[in-house]
Amino acid sequence: xxxxxxxxxxxxxxxxxxxxxxxxxxxxxxxxxxxxxxxxxxxxxxxxxxxxxxxxxxxxxxxxxxxxxxxxxxxxxxxxxxxxxxxxxxxxxxxxxxxxxxxxxxxxxxxxxxxxxxxxxxxxxxxxxxxxxxxxxxxxxxxxxxxxxxxxxxxxxxxxxxxxxxxxxxxxxxxxxxxxxxxxxxxxxxxxxxxxxxxxxxxxxxxxxxxxxxxxxxxxxxxxxxxxxxxxxxxxxxxxxxxxxxxxxxxxxxxxxxxxxxxxxxxxxxxxxxxxxxxxxxxxxxxxxxxxxxxxxxxxxxxxxxxxxxxxxxxxxxxxxxxxxxxxxxxxxxxxxxxxxxxxxxxxxxxxxxxxxxxxxxxxx
Amino acid sequence: xxxxxxxxxxxxxxxxxxxxxxxxxxxxxxxxxxxxxxxxxxxxxxxxxxxxxxxxxxxxxxxxxxxxxxxxxxxxxxxxxxxxxxxxxxxxxxxxxxxxxxxxxxxxxxxxxxxxxxxxxxxxxxxxxxxxxxxxxxxxxxxxxxxxxxxxxxxxxxxxxxxxxxxxxxxxxxxxxxxxxxxxxxxxxxxxxxxxxxxxxxxxxxxxxxxxxxxxxxxxxxxxxxxxxxxxxxxxxxxxxxxxxxxxxxxxxxxxxxxxxxxxxxxxxxxxxxxxxxxxxxxxxxxxxxxxxxxxxxxxxxxxxxxxxxxxxxxxxxxxxxxxxxxxxxxxxxxxxxxxxxxxxxxxxxxxxxxxxxxxxxxxx
Numbered sequence: 222x223x224x225x226x227x228x229x230x231x232x233x234x235x236x237x238x239x240x241x242x243x244x245x246x247x248x249x250x251x252x253x254x255x256x257x258x259x260x261x262x263x264x265x266x267x268x269x270x271x272x273x274x275x276x277x278x279x280x281x282x283x284x285x286x287x288x289x290x291x292x293x294x295x296x297x298x299x300x301x302x303x304x305x306x307x308x309x310x311x312x313x314x315x316x317x318x319x320x321x322x323x324x325x326x327x328x329x330x331x332x333x334x335x336x337x338x339x340x341x342x343x344x345x346x347x348x349x350x351x352x353x354x355x356x357x358x359x360x361x362x363x364x365x366x367x368x369x370x371x372x373x374x375x376x377x378x379x380x381x382x383x384x385x386x387x388x389x390x391x392x393x394x395x396x397x398x399x400x401x402x403x404x405x406x407x408x409x410x411x412x413x414x415x416x417x418x419x420x421x422x423x424x425x426x427x428x429x430x431x432x433x434x435x436x437x438x439x440x441x442x443x444x445x446x447x448x449x450x451x452x453x454x455x456x457x458x459x460x461x462x463x464x465x466x467x468x469x470x471x472x473x474x475x476x477x478x479x480x481x482x483x484x485x486x487x488x489x490x491x492x493x494x495x496x497x498x499x500x501x502x503x504x505x506x507x508x509x510x511x512x513x514x515x516x517x518x519x520x521x522x523x524x525x526x527x528x529x530x531x532x533x534x535x536x537x538x539x540x541x542x543x544x545x546x547x548x549x550x551x552x553x554x555x556x557x558x559x560x561x562x563x564x565x566x567x568x569x570x571x572x573x574x575x576x577x578x579x580x581x582x583x584x585x586x
Numbered sequence: 587x588x589x590x591x592x593x594x595x596x597x598x599x600x601x602x603x604x605x606x607x608x609x610x611x612x613x614x615x616x617x618x619x620x621x622x623x624x625x626x627x628x629x630x631x632x633x634x635x636x637x638x639x640x641x642x643x644x645x646x647x648x649x650x651x652x653x654x655x656x657x658x659x660x661x662x663x664x665x666x667x668x669x670x671x672x673x674x675x676x677x678x679x680x681x682x683x684x685x686x687x688x689x690x691x692x693x694x695x696x697x698x699x700x701x702x703x704x705x706x707x708x709x710x711x712x713x714x715x716x717x718x719x720x721x722x723x724x725x726x727x728x729x730x731x732x733x734x735x736x737x738x739x740x741x742x743x744x745x746x747x748x749x750x751x752x753x754x755x756x757x758x759x760x761x762x763x764x765x766x767x768x769x770x771x772x773x774x775x776x777x778x779x780x781x782x783x784x785x786x787x788x789x790x791x792x793x794x795x796x797x798x799x800x801x802x803x804x805x806x807x808x809x810x811x812x813x814x815x816x817x818x819x820x821x822x823x824x825x826x827x828x829x830x831x832x833x834x835x836x837x838x839x840x841x842x843x844x845x846x847x848x849x850x851x852x853x854x855x856x857x858x859x860x861x862x863x864x865x866x867x868x869x870x871x872x873x874x875x876x877x878x879x880x881x882x883x884x885x886x887x888x889x890x891x892x893x894x895x896x897x898x899x900x901x902x903x904x905x906x907x908x909x910x911x912x913x914x915x916x917x918x919x920x921x922x923x924x925x926x927x928x929x930x931x932x933x934x935x936x937x938x939x940x941x942x943x944x945x946x947x948x949x950x951x
Contacts, residue, residue, distance in 0.1 A: 242875065248719075248720055249718060249719035249745075249747070250718060250720075250747055250929070250930065251719035251745075251929070251930040251933070252930050252931075252933065255930070255933050256719050256721070260720075264719070264720055264721035264753075288751055289720065289747070289751060290749075291749040291750035291751040291752070292750065293749055293750055293786060293787055294787070295749070295786055295787060295812050296747075296749035296750070296751075296785060296786075298812050298837065299746070299749070299812060302837055303812070303836035303837050304746070304839070306811070306836070306838065306839025306840045306843070307870055307876040307878075307906075308839070308876065309843045309844075309877060353616040354613075354614035354615070354616035354621050354625060354629070355614050355615075355616075355625075355654065356622070356624070356625035356628070356629035380614075380616075381615075381664070382612070382613065382614070382615055382654070382661075382664060382665075382668070384655075384658060384660070384664070385656040385657065386654060386656040386661075387653050388629075388653075420661060421658060421660055422659070422660060422816055422819075422820065423660075423791075423816040423817045423819070423820045424820045427789065444660075444668070447660050447663050447664055447668070448814050448816065449788060449812060449813050449814040449817070451787055451812075452814070454788070455787065470669075471664055471671070472663065472667055472668050472671050473671065474670070474671030474672035474673070475667075475671045475840045475841050475844075475847070475848050475849075476840050478671070478672065478673075479840075479847060482840070482843050482844060483840050484840075505672055510611065511673065512673075512674065513672075564615070564616070565615065565616040565617050565620070566617075568616070568617065568620050569617065569620065
């Protein structure tokens with residue numbers, strides 16, 4: 222297979238009409254009959270199959286010449302969903318990428334196996350949390366991080382809402398927390414990674430990633446819904462950084478929440494995150510603050526792990542309002558190739574005790 | 587008013603519950619009762635008003651401390667829509683930004699009046715088109731651009747799907763088209779601007795903008811749905827570029843197409859584009875290839891022009907399948923402070939004749 226195959230679910234009548242609109246809209250955006258015949262044949266998408274489930278629900282598969290993506294993630298996204306995003310009732314539910322596309326991407330630098338080595342976690346799930354709440358000063362956040370690192374967390378990430386607020390500027394926060402986690406690691410002999418957020422101005426992201434590494438950050442958090450999937454790719458592929466990358470779902474909700482438009486959960490939080498190079502994809506688990514379904518969550522897990530060219534499998538981090546009590550159920554659902562991310566719940570009662578309990582629960586499960 | 591006011595339409599029951607979820611989710615993402623009281627009071631959003639239209643439709647206004655945006659567009663987007671995007675049934679329908687936020691942004695460098703000066707268009711609409719179709723080689727695209735520039739178009743933009751494809755690489759295309767438009771300008775004495783696309787890898791965008799200017803580009807096209815709204819801001823604010831910026835709607839459809847979730851058309855294509863610094867916001871007009879409604883289009887026009895701190899009004903470019911016959915109607919609908927953008931339809935018959943006819947129609951209306 223040398224072509225990109227995209228399957229769109231279409232809610233409406235006359236699927237042939239929308240199929241023709243999409244295959245042209247996503248390529249030449251030009252009256253088909255006026256295009257030179259070789260462009261009609263080789264550049265415009267081809268309708269491969271239309272399957273009608275009932276009169277108002279159809280599956281349309283269109284294939285595209287992989288050359289139209291020009292080897293770039295930005296244009297691949299444009300081909301998949303650029304102007305098609307403006308058609309209501311259209312949702313991407315399946316995506317098959319040929320090697321000619323996949324070979325342009327390195328995917329996760331570490332992936333599941335690489336992260337296991339970094340965190341000396343041969344078989345267990347990774348143990349992750351977030352530093353909160355916004356409004357705390359940098360010193361307070363650093364003390365929270367120290368407590369979590371002393372307890373043995375693998376990944377201690379910035380709450381995704383921490384940016385460059387006056388209460389704790391990015392630089393102060395990253396400096397103090399990196400130092401606190403480093404000191405804790407020296408005490409424990411462990412390897413907790415502080416994960417600062419790179420949700421920041423476009424022209425500062427790359428420099429900030431390097432600054433964070435210099436300060437001692439052990440991994441980096443990117444929000445592709447805000448800074449773009451390609452910002453994640455660039456940070457992930459940077460050999461002078463070579464740090465694990467966590468992808469956060471903020472603002473990507475609009476791609477997935479509508480039942481009949483957008484892109485499937487698995488493709489957004491699985492395929493696209495992995496293609497861009499996330500080592501860990503964070504998404505809202507069932508039964509938390511967001512109404513993702515079991516099927517949607519398992520699709521994310523599946524597409525994070527199943528064969529995708531030679532790209533490494535990606536670790537998933539089901540999150541969004543999880544509690545200690547749910548750890549066994551989460552491991553049963555997702556297996557051990559996951560990072561269990563519990564944030565605010567650790568602060569109910571004594572943080573150090575809860576943190577120790579979470580680490581014990583995961584390590585001993 | 588010193589706080590950010592966001593009004594969410596909520597489709598569902600118990601608006602008080604979702605209002606409390608949102609005001610916490612968008613700020614501290616932490617159990618409210620566990621946060622220090624000053625953080626509860628000053629950092630967490632405040633529910634200002636809940637208006638119930640009926641049992642299942644409500645308007646919720648929440649205000650946020652403007653400090654939580656930290657002076658950055660990336661975090662402002664996160665506050666407005668980051669994790670809230672993951673709640674179904676929630677749509678931002680109104681946004682009021684205080685001066686403490688607006689003062690961080692320069693907005694359009696040229697805006698309506700500035701563009702009128704550049705294009706010597708004292709009162710008429712601007713005349714815009716796109717170079718198509720993908721698959722054509724750079725020389726062919728340059729000849730098309732030359733024809734359009736000789737006819738007197740103000741703005742000749744890359745089709746948004748033109749990236750770095752083998753048929754016409756970005757560099758070849760931008761070199762040849764810039765030269766062709768320059769030569770045409772020397773013949774006509776006019777000032778047609780070639781508008782290359784900056785939909786490209788994250789780490790290449792800024793350099794490419796400068797390269798494009800060096801080659802002779804007269805304006806720049808950014809796709810914030812792919813490279814991020816903040817990429818547009820950085821390019822727009824760059825005083826060493828100082829070129830008009832066009833914002834394209836690709837991939838932003840997922841923010842607006844759902845009736846009951848996302849962000850209103852006017853806020854996305856009006857307020858956010860303008861805040862980021864677009865001089866021209868392109869969006870699908872009624873009666874074209876995309877089903878935007880009159881109300882949605884007029885909301886975009888309204889928010890592009892109405893007072894927004896000291897930010898200049900932004901030119902709108904209704905587009906997406908327009909034809910010459912619709913020019914009078916478009917001017918009647920939007921007034922003359924618009925750029926009329928007609929692409930593929932100019933190729934039905936003789937391009938030069940159609941291009942001349944469009945320029946005549948607009949100039950003489």
